[in-house]
Amino acid sequence: MSQLAEDAPSSEPAEAPTAAASDPSYDGLRLQRLTKSFGSGFTAVDALDLDVPRGSFFALLGPSGCGKTTTLRMVAGLETPTSGSITLSGQDITFAKPYRRPVNTVFQSYALFPHLDIYENVAFGLRRRRAKEVKAKVEAMLDLVELTSQARKKPAQLSGGQQQRVALARALINEPEVLLLDEPLGALDLKLRRAMQIEIKRIQTEVRQTFIHVTHDQEEAMTMADTVAVMNAGVIEQMGAPAELYENPRSTFVANFLGQSNLISGTVVSRSSDVTTVDMHGIQVSVPSGRTHVDGDRGWVGIRPEKVLIGEEGAELDAPGNTIPGGVISDVSFVGVSTQYLVRMPWGQELQVFSQNTGRTRMFRTGERVELSWRPEYAFLLDQAQDASAGAQRDGQ
Structure with a gap:
């Protein structure tokens, strides 16, 4: 039965x-x-x-x-x-x-x-x-x-x-x-x-x-x-x-509920058949058209923490296209397979970076100045009318 x-x-x-x-x-x-x-x-x-x-x-x-x-x-x-x-x-x-x-x-x-x-x-x-x-x-x-x-x-x-x-x-x-x-x-x-x-x-x-x-x-x-x-x-x-x-999440809820995402305010500068160019606090970054989910000119540039590379100021990072200088390490958490950083950017936002502990790069310390970079094909763009915290998991949930 x-x-x-x-x-x-x-x-x-x-x-x-x-x-x-x-x-x-x-x-x-x-x-x-x-x-x-x-x-x-x-x-x-x-x-x-x-x-x-x-x-x-x-x-x-x-x-x-x-x-x-x-x-x-x-x-x-x-x-x-x-x-x-x-x-x-x-x-x-x-x-x-x-x-x-x-x-x-x-x-x-x-x-x-x-x-x-x-x-x-x-x-x-x-x-x-x-x-x-x-x-x-x-x-x-x-x-x-x-x-x-x-x-x-x-x-x-x-x-x-x-x-x-x-x-x-x-x-x-x-x-x-x-x-x-x-x-x-x-x-x-x-x-x-x-x-x-x-x-x-x-x-x-x-x-x-x-x-x-x-x-x-x-x-x-x-x-x-x-x-x-x-x-x-x-x-x-x-x-x-x-x-x-x-x-390739299509909403801030999905971006935050499935894993974690950095969502950074930006303004669309131009669109082509392949790429959307976005001004992100004075820095131009690229997002593939197939990962652009906004009709207007205001959006959230999204990037997963593990897709972000971190390096010393002036370092050449293997992610051509989107390089963001001026970061300062505000928190470091060693979790075994990776080190998780919070990096305060010049516009005041803290971005998450998950760096695999492969031994190829050294661990950074709180207060150090760093640069961040990511490959454009990993980014996505969501409608800024959506709540940037929607779907985020909070303690106790």
Whole structure:
């Protein structure tokens, strides 16, 4: 039995259903104008359009309250949409009962049966359905999650990572069209969480089923997913491959939420088919046209801290095109693989620089004067009407 069948939907009745957007030619999961509003007037998910291809590993990423979990619960049938539609393999499942959907969910809490051994936990759904060949299917699933030797242990005898693999096996053995992962690694410590990221990706690659992973952890989403949708305030800010989102963010929220970014005020001087030239506090810098996301003449020049080179005054840095003199080191943090600097620029802003500790350059000290440089192809330009601090992770979040 699906874990979803053990939970009941908890929401107000929906309005009359919208016209079903049935498309038999599309075999993935499709959300159209999906909206969820609550009685207080709060809209958690706002007219969301989303296609998740069959067999893909898809992540919904965003901070608490962005709407990602509510979206997952509507797909699972645990929340009823206010409006919009959900179709799977061309069939409208918007108002289908949870246990009638070809969907299973793996939760952070595992929800294993403590009185059953691992074999029987995995076999539970098959036995409820009176399925055939239970033994062969359970053994194959235990082999997939590498727990064959633990089959007769109770959940309490396993580590957190092993329990999570049991939860995965129990969900996958029902052969759902879509497996929903609701912050599945949140209860694990950092080292184990990273190991499980690789393990879950391996399992998804082997079974070739659609996985939709909800998380607030950017590293987790980027490590595991083929496609990431960054959500904010009930809508998708940007969607694409992890590298695309990181290297070429289209909003300040994405630039700050995925890693860290230096955002520096500038004015567009000229545009060509290939390059946008920007005056940045009296220094002209170049941004590729394909990484320019502003229509007006005011923008934020963005550069990731690890893309910035740092050197002594007058040093020739291997990043021709954008060189910014006049910096003074204001803070130094040694973190092992890199040294992280804060550099106060002549216009008063502190820029972050992450310098790899390869041994090729010396470590700078607080108060030293330095120059910064970066290759133009690494920069991006965002609309200055957007909040430069949007999406930034703060202590305690």
